[in-house]
Amino acid sequence: MVFDRVGSPLRAATIPVPRPGAGQILVRVQSCGVCRTDLHLLDGEVDVPAPPRVLGHQIVGTVADRGEGVRDPVVGEGRRVGVPWLGRTDGSCRFCLSGRENLCPQARFTGRDIDGGYAEYAVADERFCFPLPEGYPDLQVAPLLCAGLIGYRCLRMCGDAERLGLYGFGASAHIIAQVARWQGRRVFAFTRDGDTAGQEFARELSVVWAGDSSQLPPEPLDAAIIFAPVGGLVPAALRALDRGGVVVCGGIHMSPIPSFDYELLWEERRVCSVANLTRSDGHEFLELAPKVPVKTHITGYALEDANQALDDLRAGRFRGAAVLTI
Ligand SMILES: [Zn+2]
Numbered sequence: 001m002v003f004d005r006v007g008s009p010l011r012a013a014t015i016p017v018p019r020p021g022a023g024q025i026l027v028r029v030q031s032c033g034v035c036r037t038d039l040h041l042l043d044g045e046v047d048v049p050a051p052p053r054v055l056g057h058q059i060v061g062t063v064a065d066r067g068e069g070v071r072d073p074v075v076g077e078g079r080r081v082g083v084p085w086l087g088r089t090d091g092s093c094r095f096c097l098s099g100r101e102n103l104c105p106q107a108r109f110t111g112r113d114i115d116g117g118y119a120e121y122a123v124a125d126e127r128f129c130f131p132l133p134e135g136y137p138d139l140q141v142a143p144l145l146c147a148g149l150i151g152y153r154c155l156r157m158c159g160d161a162e163r164l165g166l167y168g169f170g171a172s173a174h175i176i177a178q179v180a181r182w183q184g185r186r187v188f189a190f191t192r193d194g195d196t197a198g199q200e201f202a203r204e205l206s207v208v209w210a211g212d213s214s215q216l217p218p219e220p221l222d223a224a225i226i227f228a229p230v231g232g233l234v235p236a237a238l239r240a241l242d243r244g245g246v247v248v249c250g251g252i253h254m255s256p257i258p259s260f261d262y263e264l265l266w267e268e269r270r271v272c273s274v275a276n277l278t279r280s281d282g283h284e285f286l287e288l289a290p291k292v293p294v295k296t297h298i299t300g301y302a303l304e305d306a307n308q309a310l311d312d313l314r315a316g317r318f319r320g321a322a323v324l325t326i
C-alpha cells in the first residue's frame, strides 16, 4: 500500500521485492501496526521527503534473507524481528554519542524515509531491529513497537509521578496505563468529551478515574502525558497539575497550543515533548512488557484495507490499536 501524495488514499500496488544491501535484512512482514503518525504523513502535517513511499513503522516479520556482512544470530534467517520507527542514524553526531540517538539530525525513519511495513516485504538495517518477546502473537506484539515504545519513553519523562494523567486513550495510553499501574502509579484517563465508550475501556484497564478532557480530575496530578494531537490539551493538562508537575507531549505533531497565563506554569510546572526512540528504549520496554504483562487490544485489518484502518483511527472507531495482517 503506497503513499503517493498528501490528501490521496494509499494505493494498492505491485512493486518488486526489495533486496537487502550490506548490513541489511529482508523481512517477510507478518503484521504491521497502524500509528497516528501515519495520519500526519497522509495529511502533510509531517513531511514524506521522497514519495512514493510504503508507510508503516511497527513491523513484525521473519528474516527471509540477509545482506552482506550480517552475522548477528538475533537476525538469523527465520527469526522473528520487530522493525521500529528509528530506521538508522549516523552514529557519530553529538546526540548519537551522548545516548540521544533519537535526536540525531541524520536519522532516517521507517515508513517515512525508508519503505515500511504496509507491504509483504521490507528491508531494514540489522542494527535497528529488535528481538520480540515470545509470548506475544504477531498481531498483539506489533503495537508495542511504537505505541508502546514511545509511550514508555513518555512515561520515563514523568519520573516517579504517582498520580498520572493520560490525555487521549488510544493505542499508547492503553499500553502505558498497564505499565504505570504495575509500577504502582495511579492513572487518570481523559478522553474526547462525551466518549463514554473510551472511558469505559479505560476503567476496564483499572484506571482510578476516567472522564472528559475538559474536566478536572478529582485530585491534582503529578504528571500528564498528552497522546492526542490537540494543542488545547496543553493548558488543560497544566491546569490539572500539582506544583512541580510535568506535561509530556508524546505525539510527532500537535495543533497550535493556545496562549495561557503564566500562572499555569508557575510553581515549577514543566512542559516537554518526546521525540522518536532510542534502541535502548526498545530493548528495555520489550523486556518489561511480558513482565507486566502488557495485554494489547487490537483490531485486525487486511493489508488492502489499510485505508479503512486509517479512517477508523481518525474517527476513533476501535479500542486500542489497529494492526494490518499481511
Ligand atoms: Zn508511531
Ligand SMILES: [Zn+2]
Residues within 6 Å of the ligand: 089, 090, 091, 092, 093, 094, 095, 096, 097, 101, 103, 104, 105, 106, 107
Ligand atoms: Zn547522530
